[in-house]
Amino acid sequence: IGSREKVEAGEVIFSTRRKIDGVDNRNLEDAIYAFGFGNRCSYVKPFGAGHINETYAVYMPGEDGDELSYVLQRVNSNVFKDPAGVMENIFGVTEYLRNEIRQEGGNPDRETLSYIKTKSGCNYFEDGEGEPWRCYNFIPDSVCYQLVEEPEQFYQSGSSFGHFLKQLGNYPASRLHETIPDFHNTVKRFEAFQVALKRDLKNRAVTCKPEIRFVLDREADCGVLVTKQEDGRLPLRVTHNDTKLNNILFDAKTGKGLCIIDLDTIMPGLAANDFGDSIRFGAATAAEDERNLDLMHFDLNLYELYVKGYLEETKDVLTEEEIKSLPWGARLMTLECGIRFLTDYLQGDTYFKTEYPEHNLVRARTQFRLVDEMEQNFDKMQEIIQKYTK
Ligand code: ADP
Ligand code: GN1
Ligand code: MG
Numbered sequence: 001i002g003s004r005e006k007v008e009a010g011e012v013i014f015s016t017r018r019k020i021d022g023v024d025n026r027n028l029e030d031a032i033y034a035f036g037f038g039n040r041c042s043y044v045k046p047f048g049a050g051h052i053n054e055t056y057a058v059y060m061p062g063e064d065g066d067e068l069s070y071v072l073q074r075v076n077s078n079v080f081k082d083p084a085g086v087m088e089n090i091f092g093v094t095e096y097l098r099n100e101i102r103q104e105g106g107n108p109d110r111e112t113l114s115y116i117k118t119k120s121g122c123n124y125f126e127d128g129e130g131e132p133w134r135c136y137n138f139i140p141d142s143v144c145y146q147l148v149e150e151p152e153q154f155y156q157s158g159s160s161f162g163h164f165l166k167q168l169g170n171y172p173a174s175r176l177h178e179t180i181p182d183f184h185n186t187v188k189r190f191e192a193f194q195v196a197l198k199r200d201l202k203n204r205a206v207t208c209k210p211e212i213r214f215v216l217d218r219e220a221d222c223g224v225l226v227t228k229q230e231d232g233r234l235p236l237r238v239t240h241n242d243t244k245l246n247n248i249l250f251d252a253k254t255g256k257g258l259c260i261i262d263l264d265t266i267m268p269g270l271a272a273n274d275f276g277d278s279i280r281f282g283a284a285t286a287a288e289d290e291r292n293l294d295l296m297h298f299d300l301n302l303y304e305l306y307v308k309g310y311l312e313e314t315k316d317v318l319t320e321e322e323i324k325s326l327p328w329g330a331r332l333m334t335l336e337c338g339i340r341f342l343t344d345y346l347q348g349d350t351y352f353k354t355e356y357p358e359h360n361l362v363r364a365r366t367q368f369r370l371v372d373e374m375e376q377n378f379d380k381m382q383e384i385i386q387k388y389t390k
Contacts (some may be wrong), residue, residue: 014028014043015043016038034120042060045057051352052353054073055073056071070136071138074131074132074133075264084124086264089179090113093238100167109137115135141252144261146287150255151305152305155309158278158308173268176268183265189222189339190222190339202346205346211342215339222336228325239267240274241266243277270322270329271322275306275329277333279303283300293365293366293369300381307384324382327378327382334374335367345360
């Protein structure tokens with residue numbers, strides 16, 4: 001998909017100035033009023049390219065005409081069963097970050113999201129159908145990328161996510177709700193895949209035999225990090241758990257990493273998984289849903305840039321065992337993501353947003369292509385980690 005266009009340009013779907021035909025926007029309109037924008041709001045457009053929530057850009061009148069001022073989101077309640085818990089995490093973490101950023105001499109209004117409460121003082125709004133909405137300030141002069149456009153961006157991304165891990169190093173993890181239980185438990189993801197395969201609700205298993213084989217052949221790999229965590233060889237930290245490139249905003253002027261967004265899955269987790277999920281998405285030469293697999297490769301140079309940025313920030317806080325686990329994080333987050341796409345394909349596309357019937361299968365294929373190339377380059381991936389630990 002032309003993700004960039006989708007992020008930046010959308011049709012106006014709500015306006016206080018004119019009626020938009022053919023769309024039922026009652027809940028959106030209620031949310032606009034609940035957050036106190038009411039008639040002051042100029043118009044609203046769909047925004048962003050996430051797979052889970054519905055995101056909208058809210059425009060308000062400014063000095064030079066209408067300005068993108070707020071981001072409004074309807075949280076996917078099929079994915080997040082406890083929206084109150086999600087929002088408590090987000091308010092807690094962003095407040096904590098604001099303080100950290102202040103102490104670093106940074107600008108808390110740009111370097112973390114500022115969530116807005118509803119007029120009645122709640123941290124989210126529940127619409128007439130019980131769906132949760134939340135809202136934060138749009139950060140001006142920021143850019144969000146769907147693919148690495150300049151290699152430097154990926155170095156910046158590593159540096160930002162590394163810094164984020166450090167900033168939350170002393171956050172009281174016991175205060176966090178587990179917003180999606182076993183989110184990155186790759187063993188459980190494998191089991192869920194087996195159940196979906198057995199049920200084969202949509203009779204799709206015949207259409208993806210090689211992909212099914214690919215997963216079944218890697219059952220043993222799924223336990224590598226889970227076991228180490230259970231044995232106490234890898235510690236739990238406060239992690240983001242969804243560290244893809246489009247969950248970070250860059251400063252439009254300086255090109256530096258600016259602000260980590262999409263905080264729904266902040267939970268105790270493994271550093272290797274945050275590292276790995278970034279690599280999965282960003283050290284790839286094509287989009288996650290590229291149909292032409294000849295275009296999809298694991299890019300070792302981009303991997304190295306991320307490692308450099310990430311370890312510059314974290315090598316003094318991570319244990320030796322954690323540093324050693326990073327390449328496994330890349331392999332397993334990519335495998336796990338492919339397993340999740342394939343599972344969703346088998347169960348009829350109930351989790352990720354899809355645009356056509358094989359969309360999840362196409363996504364699974366790109367992930368397995370990357371896993372295959374990571375396996376072939378695993379020694380090199382480990383050497384690169386060594387190089388930046390010295
Ligand atoms: P999802 O869970 O659906 O991924 P996100 O919070 O990541 O929800 O938002 C979806 C997308 O919206 C992001 O990936 C990004 O493309 C875009 N987006 C959200 N907030 C901003 C922002 N302040 N500036 C630019 N893009 C944004
Ligand atoms: C989803 O929400 P978004 O689009 O940033 C998913 C991630 C997957 C990713 C794959 C809550 O991320 O776990 O890795 O899609 N988020 C959730 O692109 O399941
Ligand atoms: Mg996102």
